[in-house]
Amino acid sequence: MKSKLKYIAIVLLMLSAFAQICLNNILIKRINIKPVSAQVIKKYKDLTQLNREISELNNTSILSADKKNNIWYTQLKISGDKQIILEEIKKLEKYEINNYIISKNNTENCVIIDICGNE
Structure with missing residues (x-):
């Protein structure tokens, strides 16, 4: 009985981890995050x-x-x-x-x- 509960708990943890990964990927694509450049471009006068x-x-x-x-x-x-x-x-x-x-x-x-x- 204990081995079945361990097996079920492991399967549930794996499914929840997989679901989190999928949701995270979907949200990142939806937000469309643009990388920020560290360089500051300055325009100078002539x-x-x-x-x-x-x-x-x-x-x-x-x-x-x-x-x-x-x-x-x-x-x-x-x-x-x-x-x-x-x-x-x-x-x-x-x-x-x-x-x-x-x-x-x-x-x-x-x-x-x-x-x-x-x-």
Whole structure:
């Protein structure tokens, strides 16, 4: 009698495992899961777009621009008092800031920023 109960229990466990596998496969096909890519594709602005947007800023001048790997890296100089510099930096939120140098003399305060623009 005990061997029949063991046999029935084993068969029931195997059937439930098989049913779970089948249901799982059906649900995966129904949901249509798309794999997520780990790479983030960034689009960068070209030099004319950067120049047009930066020329709208006050107290800001372009010192240099270099193209590396099809991305324009631009060096800006923002000059003025503390409040003006902070206002201009707030306008640069949409840019990727790579490096900066803060310089303060008796006559001039300025920040030199290396940026590249994301679209």
